Amino acid sequence: MTNQLRGKAAIVGTGHAGFGEAHGLTAYEIMAQAALAALGDAGLKLNAVDGLFCTMMEDSMPALMAAEYLGIRPRFVEGTMTGGSSFVNYLTSATMALEAGLCDVALIVYGSNQRTASGKLVTVSRPPPYEAPYNPRYPISAYALAAARHMHEFGTTREQLADVAVAARGWAQQNPEAFERGPLTQEQVLSARMVCDPLSVRDCCLVTDGGGAVVLVRAERAKDFPKPPVYVLGSAAESAHRQISQMPDFTVTAARESGQRAFAAAGVKPADIDVVELYDAFTINTILFLEDLGFCKKGEGGTFVEGGRIAPGGVLPVNTNGGGLSCVHPGMYGIFTIIEAARQIRGDAPGLQIKDVNLALAHGNGGVLTSQVTAILGSAATL
Amino acid sequence: METTGHPDKMFRNGLAEGRIILPKCRSCGKFHFFPRLVCPHCHAMEFAWHPVSGRGEIHTTTVVRQKPEHGGDYNICMVELEEGVRMMSRVEGLAPQEVKIGMVVTAYVGEAAGGAAVLCKPAEG
Numbered sequence: 001m002t003n004q005l006r007g008k009a010a011i012v013g014t015g016h017a018g019f020g021e022a023h024g025l026t027a028y029e030i031m032a033q034a035a036l037a038a039l040g041d042a043g044l045k046l047n048a049v050d051g052l053f054c055t056m057m058e059d060s061m062p063a064l065m066a067a068e069y070l071g072i073r074p075r076f077v078e079g080t081m082t083g084g085s086s087f088v089n090y091l092t093s094a095t096m097a098l099e100a101g102l103c104d105v106a107l108i109v110y111g112s113n114q115r116t117a118s119g120k121l122v123t124v125s126r127p128p129p130y131e132a133p134y135n136p137r138y139p140i141s142a143y144a145l146a147a148a149r150h151m152h153e154f155g156t157t158r159e160q161l162a163d164v165a166v167a168a169r170g171w172a173q174q175n176p177e178a179f180e181r182g183p184l185t186q187e188q189v190l191s192a193r194m195v196c197d198p199l200s201v202r203d204c205c206l207v208t209d210g211g212g213a214v215v216l217v218r219a220e221r222a223k224d225f226p227k228p229p230v231y232v233l234g235s236a237a238e239s240a241h242r243q244i245s246q247m248p249d250f251t252v253t254a255a256r257e258s259g260q261r262a263f264a265a266a267g268v269k270p271a272d273i274d275v276v277e278l279y280d281a282f283t284i285n286t287i288l289f290l291e292d293l294g295f296c297k298k299g300e301g302g303t304f305v306e307g308g309r310i311a312p313g314g315v316l317p318v319n320t321n322g323g324g325l326s327c328v329h330p331g332m333y334g335i336f337t338i339i340e341a342a343r344q345i346r347g348d349a350p351g352l353q354i355k356d357v358n359l360a361l362a363h364g365n366g367g368v369l370t371s372q373v374t375a376i377l378g379s380a381a382t383l
Numbered sequence: 384m385e386t387t388g389h390p391d392k393m394f395r396n397g398l399a400e401g402r403i404i405l406p407k408c409r410s411c412g413k414f415h416f417f418p419r420l421v422c423p424h425c426h427a428m429e430f431a432w433h434p435v436s437g438r439g440e441i442h443t444t445t446v447v448r449q450k451p452e453h454g455g456d457y458n459i460c461m462v463e464l465e466e467g468v469r470m471m472s473r474v475e476g477l478a479p480q481e482v483k484i485g486m487v488v489t490a491y492v493g494e495a496a497g498g499a500a501v502l503c504k505p506a507e508g
Contacts, residue, residue: 129391129417130416130417130470130471131471132496133495133496133498133500134459134471134472134473134495134496134500135447135457135459135495135496136447136459136471137447141445141447141459144445145443145444145445145459145460145461146443148443148444148445148484149442149443149484152443152484152485193448194446194448195448196445196446196447196448197445197446197448197480198445244471245461245469245470245471246417250442250443250461
């Protein structure tokens with residue numbers, strides 16, 4: 001499979017803001033802080049941005065609100081809303097727009113104040129009409145239905161789900177930027193308040209404030225910036241359903257297809273990947289995505305994550321910042337998979353830096369296991 | 384029953400009459416749910432509507448935990464009907480924790496959230 005876009009664009013700046021609790025700040029203020037941090041990282045000013053890739057959980061036209069807030073008049077605007085996967089999805093559209101000359105500096109950005117503003121997940125979605133009468137609690141009921149089926153078919157256990165949360169906490173404890181850094185044991189996850197069987201409150205991602213941003217330019221000028229460029233080697237998406245009741249197979253996500261195409265585009269395979277950043281809204285996500293992306297066989301994800309195998313010092317570094325489970329989860333987490341993957345490649349990860357990272361995978365999930373987007377990022381050595 | 388141009392209304396009218404009726408594609412022969420203008424299996428647009436048998440199996444299930452003062456725990460499940468479609472539902476007549484994957488149930492029209500809706504009960508015998 002040829003990929004005309006392989007390595008054509010590079011991340012030259014990353015930034016974040018408002019992690020945890022950003023008291024008194026609006027979502028747009030956090031968004032702007034993240035944008036300015038990423039531009040500062042790239043040595044650029046706001047007036048250089050002519051491509052804006054943004055969605056938020058605030059308005060029906062959040063990208064336009066963001067452009068107005070930042071005082072820019074982008075000539076390319078992308079605001080496709082595929083949930084938390086949107087930002088990984090924008091890596092594809094930003095690369096396309098840069099390569100086609102439709103913009104020269106692409107800013108992908110997000111911000112939310114949902115923890116201090118409301119304390120719970122904010123959504124502008126309407127309840128699905130054929131599900132609403134049964135009063136599911138979104139999004140957790142959807143993930144609980146998938147987890148229950150996975151346990152039934154493959155013998156996956158609550159202990160294995162808990163190991164995902166414990167591993168994420170292990171990484172977060174080494175990351176000064178992470179929100180939840182206290183001790184967490186498998187027993188604590190198992191005995192935590194049940195929310196939606198089989199998921200306890202410790203199987204769920206955090207609800208925090210936070211914003212993130214990355215800046216991309218065409219590869220030909222990427223070496224002119226202060227930080228080592230991180231190239232987009234391949235990115236691919238697949239959408240399988242919208243409502244959980246329409247999920248074709250509750251144990252298989254569209255990450256199988258998005259992953260296969262992203263790996264093919266990048267010309268690499270799972271065994272080549274040095275660090276893996278997955279959208280872990282719930283503990284079952286990590287297991288599903290490790291299987292569907294090819295890091296283990298279908299049904300073996302539970303065994304794969306057991307006993308610290310994806311924790312610091314394990315066999316595969318997964319969610320090295322602590323993930324949505326322990327680092328940050330401001331409604332949509334996708335942008336942070338990109339930021340952590342890029343920083344691991346650059347060698348300036350905020351927590352545990354893995355040695356000699358050349359290839360990193362960032363995987364975004366949107367909706368209720370709905371939209372799956374996989375990106376493979378690489379250092380200059382991988383071009 | 385023949386095709387109508389209002390599949391959502393057709394289904395809801397069925398529920399209002401106490402019947403679960405679903406569209407079956409005249410081209411590929413498969414049922415689908417939720418009802419729509421285009422067959423999600425083969426994209427054909429002609430359907431015959433049939434009442435379902437009600438025989439089904441719990442495909443997956445969860446208990447939404449809720450404080451007793453707010454109504455207590457309740458079940459949410461996906462039921463797979465023998466016609467080959469899955470839909471969200473709730474099992475009645477059983478503690479929510481007792482609902483298990485693989486359980487054989489009977490789907491019927493009951494009431495949920497103030498309207499007619501497909502509910503399930505453990506199959507008899």
